[in-house]
Amino acid sequence: MRLKVGRWEKVPEEVVSSAKGLYRRWLITPRDGAPNFAMRLFRMVPGGETPPHSHDWEHEVFILSGRGRATLDGEEYELSSGTFLFIPGGVEHAFQNDGREDLVFLCLVPASAVPPGK
């Protein structure tokens, strides 16, 4: 029975080396005792992007601030504060920040997708 209350700005940020201009914070993970899913916060700088990729697990995403585009299964979607996305496992997805500010978003994944040690 471990509570966790924090502010995202205070969580250490790590570089996501598989993308361009993308940084990740692990807010709530199995290491905190979260049994089923993990909450991460991403910050993508202007001009940043992830290459198109897919994997077995789903994403649940909520855009907090900034503007950008997602390409999901070949189709483009505009992103801004208040957009949410469900990206099922197996769907090819890519994100791009074509705005002037950081694109900041939550992306939650099942616990089974969290690497050991996180």
Added chain:
Amino acid sequence: MRLKVGRWEKVPEEVVSSAKGLYRRWLITPRDGAPNFAMRLFRMVPGGETPPHSHDWEHEVFILSGRGRATLDGEEYELSSGTFLFIPGGVEHAFQNDGREDLVFLCLVPASAVPPGK
């Protein structure tokens, strides 16, 4: 393989009858094909509150806007935009909006906690 992209403001809002001044939107649920966890968005009006309660499943919460307080296991925490909370199953929790604006937050739960039909 069903994508879902939406804006939270466009999702129908329902009254949470067990609380005061609290409204819920189901953004991503098992009905959308989400296999492991569900994303809900809550809006609590100024003066609104939930009674202290607990249940077997966890909450993962992220405050989007507004100000308020959470009482978790008897201890008080201030809430504002950017606060995140992990509330394990079995921990008594209550929320209160003591600010002047709506307190808006995401609260995610495991799929097993989603009522049939949602």
